Amino acid sequence: MKRKITLKHIARELEVSISTVSKALKNSEEISRDTKEKVQAFAKLYNYKPNNVAISLKNKRxxxxxxxxxxxxxxxxxxxxxxxxxxxxxxxxxxxxxxxxxxxxxxxxxxxxxxxxxxxxxxxxxxxxxxxxxxxxxxxxxxxxxxxxxxxxxxxxxxxxxxxxxNDREIARQAVNKLLDQGRKRIALVTTDNYLNVSNKRARGYFDALEDRNRAIDENLIIKLPYTYLGMDKVPIQAFFEKEAVDAAFCVNEMFAVHCMRVAQDMGLKIPEDISFIGFTDGILSQYASPTLTTVAQHGxxxxxxxxxxxxxxxxxxxxxxxxxxxxxxxxxxxxxxxxxxxxx
Amino acid sequence: MKRKITLKHIARELEVSISTVSKALKNSEEISRDTKEKVQAFAKLYNYKPNNVAISLKNKRxxxxxxxxxxxxxxxxxxxxxxxxxxxxxxxxxxxxxxxxxxxxxxxxxxxxxxxxxxxxxxxxxxxxxxxxxxxxxxxxxxxxxxxxxxxxxxxxxxxxxxxxxNDREIARQAVNKLLDQGRKRIALVTTDNYLNVSNKRARGYFDALEDRNRAIDENLIIKLPYTYLGMDKVPIQAFFEKEAVDAAFCVNEMFAVHCMRVAQDMGLKIPEDISFIGFTDGILSQYASPTLTTVAQHGxxxxxxxxxxxxxxxxxxxxxxxxxxxxxxxxxxxxxxxxxxxxx
DNA sequence: CAGGCCTACGAAAACGGTTTCGTGTTAATA
DNA sequence: TATTAACACGAAACCGTTTTCGTAGGCCTG
CATH class of the missing domain: 3.40.50.2300 (Response regulator)
Incomplete structure (x- = not known):
């Protein structure tokens, strides 16, 4: 086991001072060509590399x-x-x-x-x-x-x-506007349980889009799901879709979107004909879901x-x-x- | 902007030596109760925390x-x-x-x-x-x-x-055996282009399973896909499924599996009745795919x-x-x- | 009262570098 | 020949800790 070599070792071995070694390795003008060559050769031979911690301490970086x-x-x-x-x-x-x-x-x-x-x-x-x-x-x-x-x-x-x-809010607005453009009437907002900062902004974009068209905000069209990946119960979502006659859903993340798509498909709804979906986060889920999911790329x-x-x-x-x-x-x-x-x- | 305080600062301020401060903060027996209290109070007041870099240098850890x-x-x-x-x-x-x-x-x-x-x-x-x-x-x-x-x-x-x-090889063998148990006759191996270490092991597990039943290995049932997420061409996969009359596929990762499932579905095949799939890596894709994917959990x-x-x-x-x-x-x-x-x- | 022993603290080395400054030697200059 | 400048190098401080060792002062003991 060959331990790391330090300036001190080199100095001792070559019978020069530590400062000389340090300067020689930095190719300082102060040091003679002879000494520099000697030191550099030795350092190379023993694969000298300065200790990062020591440098950090010295530089305060x-x-x-x-x-x-x-x-x-x-x-x-x-x-x-x-x-x-x-x-x-x-x-x-x-x-x-x-x-x-x-x-x-x-x-x-x-x-x-x-x-x-x-x-x-x-x-x-x-x-x-x-x-x-x-x-x-x-x-x-x-x-x-x-x-x-x-x-x-x-x-x-x-x-x-x-x-x-x-621009969470603005892109959400655009996304929902796209759904509105396509004639969707009952657009659901699928969001998280307790409003996270970003979910909040996305929700506001959703409201903005409705306001753009002077459409009233229907609280019944908002559903909040727990912020966990798995084990989401399908029943309440299905009930929600049926009761509210949802024809599009804007979801604050891709998991919610894919999950909801599945519920819709199980209900016999055709995507995107009967119901459209837009998600957030362009991950593999969006890319591999079936149908593939229209989503907001965040350019992480x-x-x-x-x-x-x-x-x-x-x-x-x-x-x-x-x-x-x-x-x-x-x-x-x-x-x-x-x-x-x-x-x- | 209040800069970080050091032992030296405390020492100077309290008119004691650096060593005394250091020991006092460590509650050393060497230091009098009075001094310890004084130092500790001061340190707390100014929120003294030792510098990690200096400690690393000292400890060589x-x-x-x-x-x-x-x-x-x-x-x-x-x-x-x-x-x-x-x-x-x-x-x-x-x-x-x-x-x-x-x-x-x-x-x-x-x-x-x-x-x-x-x-x-x-x-x-x-x-x-x-x-x-x-x-x-x-x-x-x-x-x-x-x-x-x-x-x-x-x-x-x-x-x-x-x-x-x-145990890549063994679990792959078990997975393929499961397919064989279910009467699958033409089980495809969907693997990567140039054999990675792990893909290789999984392939060997596939071979093992076939050998367990004295089944010949049919090279035509092996398809190699490029190791990239997207843009996989569906045509060769579809051609492969058709030509080889594949009734099950063992895939070395979940992306391959989900992608292949989609191709199969597009061909009108029913999963799992007409064709079964097993993947590797229990990620969200496996959980959210439709149908949900039987897969090997690696317990990362x-x-x-x-x-x-x-x-x-x-x-x-x-x-x-x-x-x-x-x-x-x-x-x-x-x-x-x-x-x-x-x-x- | 000398010697010994605590107590409580400080000086200094060490970790591994960088950098400033000082200095001995040589050579050039007046 | 005396002065000076350039050259090549070393000593030492410094970064912020820890830790060993030395010691001043007080007290006790014989």
Whole structure:
């Protein structure tokens, strides 16, 4: 087992000082050609690589960024992560991921742990619990220490920092307008039980679209499902579809949409003729469902790239003096991908 | 902006030495009750937290583990990651994730970067390219330096380290046997284009099952699809089903299975009556497909937990002396989850 | 009253680097 | 020949901890 070699080893072996070795490896002008060659050859031979931790301590820069997300077994978050990781890596940064599991406490603990020097900045989407509690002190503490923070998708107005979003409300409005264009009369809103930030925005887009046409909002057309993947009971959905004579459904995620499509099909309804569906999140489910699902693509990867870019720029702009920082919110345009669950054209 | 406070600050402020502060915060017997109280109060007031990087340097332990996986937007890998992250976090470790993107070079670069002190050990699944190249020098270099490594799922016999696997071959055999039990005569094997390690094992399980019944292997019943999610051409699959009069298909992943099911349905075949399907990976696709897909659950999360446990145990057992290490390979039993794409009972 | 022993603390080394500054040697210049 | 500048290198500080060891002062004991 050949242990890692350090500057000290090289110095001792070559009978020069540590500083000389350090400079020689950096090709400093100060060092003679002879010495440089000798040192570099030796370093190469023994595969010397500087210790990242020591460099971090010296530079007060870890080249790590912390990503805290509510879930990882989740298509949208993984795509965002993909974007972050790709951009960060290309810029020489590593990514430490923590999953808050939608829990406020875990979010706080992870954040505090990483904030003690482990990362140069944070990218995160708030946990459901945090949004419910409306408690953002852990975020404030971090930003007050001068650690950059970028929030994406699940953001909070109360937190002052850079943000990356999609135009949830507007794209929802467009989606519902599309259904209205096709002559749909009774469009259901299939949403989550307790309003998450984003579901809320999507619901407002749904309302906007109805208002655009001066259509009254019918509370009976709104159904709330528990925010869990499996075990959704089909009975209430079927009852809902029958009772309300629903002819289209706008769903706040793809799982709800696919699930509802199945219920409709079991009822003997034809998709998209009798009933159309639009979902949110362009994951594999949407692509492989039958019929394939018309859905809103959130461009998660792009979102991740932008978040990483914003963060790294903040990290690298030496913000020594306490000039007032100006934070920005970047809005990414979502796109409606039309497939077979709606009438095309 | 209140910067992080250090021992030095506390020492200066309280007019004691740094060592005293350090000891006082650790409640050392050496320090008088008075001083301890004073220091601890001050530290609490200013929210002192030791700097992780300095501690890492001192301890030669980062409490970070590196995870290198081929893909992240992928159900199985995220579930494994979930298990790793959960176990590691509970043990006070953070997880740095790098995505190799199935590329040998990226795998090597990331690994070398992290090996220079950033992590205490690695958990990884080999990239496709690495398996094809059969080049594992980057892994050997790391293990030779005494950095623990655990491989999962996509492993290589050439690498000497701890491993976590599922019984791919055996479960595939069981799955195909189940189809045979149900009287299926022409069972297709739907696999990947260039044999990945795991696909290979699954294929061998398929062969095993046929051999169990002394059934000849019909090469015509094997179809290879490109390892990509989308844009799979339906025509060759349809032609294949028709020509070979396939009455069941064993697919090496769930995407292939769902895609093939759709083709079969479009051909007017009834599932599972006319044709049955079994897939691999129990993701949302399997759960939401129609009909729901009978599939092999790989228990990714459990795999991740075990991998993390193995790694952390290695990391924490001071392996000072160079006693011969004994590595173990842990095999997790996969389970066949029966749903509607096969005949039940 | 000298010697020994606690008590309570500080100095310093160590982890592995980077960087500033000082200095001995040589060669060029006045 | 004395001064000076360039060259090549080393000492030491620093990043923020932990930990070993040394010691000043007080008290007890013989």
């Amino acid at each position: 870890t080249k790590n960024i912390g990503v805290i997300i509510p879930e990882i077994v989740h298509h949208f978050f993984t795509t965002v992560f993909r974007g972050i990781e790709q951009y960060a890596n290309q810029k020489g940064y590593n990514v430490i991921v923590c999953v808050s599991d939608e829990s406020f406490d875990k979010e706080v603990i992870n954040m505090e742990l990483l904030a003690n020097g482990s990362v140069d900045g944070f990218i995160m989407a708030l946990s459901a619990e945090t949004q419910l509690k409306n408690d953002y002190n852990h975020l404030k503490e971090v930003t007050e220490q001068g650690i950059p923070l970028v929030l994406f998708d699940r953001v909070a107005d109360e937190v002052v920092c850079d943000k990356v979003l999609i 990867q792009q979102m991740g790239e932008i978040a990483a870019k914003m963060l790294i720029e903040r990290v690298e702009q030496e913000n020594d003096d306490d000039e007032e920082e100006v934070f920005q919110t970047k809005v990414i345009e979502a796109t409606l991908i039309e497939r077979d669950s709606t009438i095309n054209g | 980062t409490k970070n583990i590196g995870v290198i996986i081929p893909e992240i937007v992928h159900h199985f890998f995220t579930t494994v990651f979930r298990g790793i992250e959960q176990y590691a976090n509970q043990k006070g470790y953070n997880v740095i994730v790098c995505v190799s993107d199935e590329s040998f070079d990226k795998e090597v670069i990331n690994m070398e970067l992290l090996a220079n002190g950033s992590v205490d050990g690695f958990i990884m699944a080999l990239s496709a390219e690495t398996q094809l190249k059969n080049d594992y020098n980057h892994l050997k270099e790391v293990t030779e330096q005494g950095i623990p490594l655990v491989l999962f799922d996509r492993v290589a016999d050439e690498v000497v380290c701890d491993k976590v696997l599922i 999360q459990q795999m991740g937990e075990i991998a993390a446990k193995m790694l952390i145990e290695r990391v924490e057992q001071e392996n000072d002396d160079d006693e011969e290490e004994v590595f173990q390979t842990k095999v997790i039993e996969a389970t066949l989850i029966e749903r509607d794409s096969t005949i039940n009972g």
